[in-house]
Amino acid sequence: MQSDPALLASFLLLLPLVLPGQPQLVRNVLNSMDENGTFQCVVHLPNNSIFLQQLDQLQSTLQELISKYEQELSRAKEYVHVIEDQDSQTLELSHMLESRNLGVTVSQYDNPSFNLLRLELEGAQELAAQLKANGGVSGATDLLHQLQNQVTNASLTLKLLVDSARQSFHALREEVDILEGQLSECEREKEQEQSSRHPGLPLAPGSCAHGGLQKVSRPLVVKLNWRGLSSKAGAWGRDSAPSPASSLYWVAPLRADGRYFDYYRLHKSYGDLVLLKHYEQWKMGYGDGSGNTVYKNFMYFNYYGTRDMAKVDLSSNTLVLRRPLPGATYNNRFSYAFAPWTDIDFTGDEKGLWVLYATEESKGNLVVSLLNDSTLEVEQTWYTSQYKPALSGAFMVCGVLYALRSLSTRQEEIFYAYDTTTGQEHHLSILLDKMLETLHGINYCPWDHRLYVYNDGFLINYDLTFLTLKQKVPSSPMKRSSGALAPSKPIKLNKP
Structure with missing residues (x-):
């Protein structure tokens, strides 16, 4: 191409701006002009294979990290779904247990006799507290203290009886459920045994005298x-x-x-x-x-x-x-x-x-x-x-x-x-x-x-x-x- 001093100057001015601080990609610049006035520029680039290998290794490492990140992200999403499902099942089970226990408490343990006795004891406790607050009766302070203790002990005894009744009921209910299951299994086996029982003598060894x-x-x-x-x-x-x-x-x-x-x-x-x-x-x-x-x-x-x-x-x-x-x-x-x-x-x-x-x-x-x-x-x-x-x-x-x-x-x-x-x-x-x-x-x-x-x-x-x-x-x-x-x-x- 024809020489252009302005273009050449621009090219030479740009080289120092690109090269400093970077790996030396341009090893030598030779220039000459032939007889026709054509300017030739020969640039010798180094064969920096080490730099290219490092670049390939960096790209491979980056791709591996991206893949691991995506795998971990996918696992995290799966864990989130599993936890959500478990939370949902736990909440549903809690509601079922609450509703079941509530129904049992209302229908089985709110016995009128227990309730009446509990109310009477609460009234006695309130009366004893009022008498004690008013200073009591002359000469009867010790007796009032004994009565208050007896009422408290009776209340505790009543609470223990209620709790014991509940535990006994639960234990009895579980035993009944187990026995009912065993009875059903026995009945099923008995029915199968009776349905398969044949009249007459057992089948002789090697005999085909049957219907399949x-x-x-x-x-x-x-x-x-x-x-x-x-x-x-x-x-x-x-x-x-x-x-x-x-x-x-x-x-x-x-x-x-x-x-x-x-x-x-x-x-x-x-x-x-x-x-x-x-x-x-x-x-x-x-x-x-x-x-x-x-x-x-x-x-x-x-x-x-x-x-x-x-x-x-x-x-x-x-x-x-x-x-x-x-x-x-x-x-x-x-x-x-x-x-x-x-x-x-x-x-x-x-x-x-x-x-x-x-x-x-x-x-x-x-x-x-x-x-x-x-x-x-x-x-x-x-x-x-x-x-x-x-x-x-x-x-x-x-x-x-x-x-x-x-x-x-x-x-x-x-x-x-x-x-x-x-x-x-x-x-x-x-x-x-x-x-x-x-x-x-x-x-x-x-x-x-x-x-x-x-x-x-x-x-x-x-x-x-x-x-x-x-x-x-x-x-x-x-x-x-x-x-x-x-x-x-x-x-x-x-x-x-």
């Missing part, structure tokens, strides 16, 4: 599993054959990760199980999940990482058979809700050995197959309308599938039944209490008509009550949603 499941007892906690609280998932029970040769009990807790099945224990009796004595502990090949069961002294489980069914001889801890389950999904594809790695679930009943699973063809709905317990071949298969991951578990009784769903952390509901004999399904509502949140490894034993459940590390069982044949619930078909894969007739599969 009616009731589940309260849980009986046997003990914590032998591996401790870290093994929250697992399974346990008795031999699920209708006529077991022995009273063998088995316990199979999983590792702490809730997937691997590697150890199990066998107890010769219920007493040995409770006392942790006379047991055999075995290690075997890895299993997947808590879908184990024992049938005719063989343990059945899902072999790790595959769709294979495995069969172990408990008398020798020998893997005698391993066979794939056709079409079954695995590796946690369609497991029960809150119980991962339960893709393949074995269960036994009066009719035989069953396996519960899901397939891609069924779109995740529960599939029921009857197995040949010797060869593990699938003999028959039924498709239900229930999405397996929405269920918390299932079991078989006399060829009828019963499915559970979680209602809360302390209660389950047996809400669905599928009869493989008729191919019909229906809804029901049987409540099942639980000690802890998650159920694993639900196994039914036809010999004693009990459910054996592994509940977050604890061994629990339930007694089952059945309807009589006269009370049998009709198996009317349910309404199915469009697209539900649930044929009403069993599918007969050809054996290979």
Whole structure:
């Protein structure tokens, strides 16, 4: 550009005003004029990377402080809301207590006899005070003083009686409330017991002479599993054959990760199980999940990482058979809700050995197959309308599938039944209490008509009550949603 002395002077005059007191950004200024009279100015800026890093660090620190301030402000607002809610609840509770106490005082403690006596004593106290103020009666000063003390003592005694009556009433009221609650609970239990009582002899072991499941007892906690609280998932029970040769009990807790099945224990009796004595502990090949069961002294489980069914001889801890389950999904594809790695679930009943699973063809709905317990071949298969991951578990009784769903952390509901004999399904509502949140490894034993459940590390069982044949619930078909894969007739599969 053409030289402009005035512009150059202005530029040179501005430099000292900008630079003093600031980091030296201009290291050197060189100027020259070429042959055409063009003035050239070269400014060399330093490479001050340290200053730029400090600036970036300052900006980062500022942003972090702003973020922390916003978080603390948000917490403070939440605390304010919590305190306001607590103040409101406290005020409401105070009003309720005041109104309740006021009502009790007026209706219970304002007894006319107490009031009349209190007024008479107050009059006597006033009269004694007047006589004492007037100097009393000649020769009766001591007597007047004694009477005044007696009136005062009588007033105090009356006050103590009133206070004692109030306390006694409160204590009595609380005792009555407790007794009324206990009486109501006893009446409810008695009604349930009477409604579930069957005429005739008790149900024989392994018998299906009943009209279906009616009731589940309260849980009986046997003990914590032998591996401790870290093994929250697992399974346990008795031999699920209708006529077991022995009273063998088995316990199979999983590792702490809730997937691997590697150890199990066998107890010769219920007493040995409770006392942790006379047991055999075995290690075997890895299993997947808590879908184990024992049938005719063989343990059945899902072999790790595959769709294979495995069969172990408990008398020798020998893997005698391993066979794939056709079409079954695995590796946690369609497991029960809150119980991962339960893709393949074995269960036994009066009719035989069953396996519960899901397939891609069924779109995740529960599939029921009857197995040949010797060869593990699938003999028959039924498709239900229930999405397996929405269920918390299932079991078989006399060829009828019963499915559970979680209602809360302390209660389950047996809400669905599928009869493989008729191919019909229906809804029901049987409540099942639980000690802890998650159920694993639900196994039914036809010999004693009990459910054996592994509940977050604890061994629990339930007694089952059945309807009589006269009370049998009709198996009317349910309404199915469009697209539900649930044929009403069993599918007969050809054996290979």
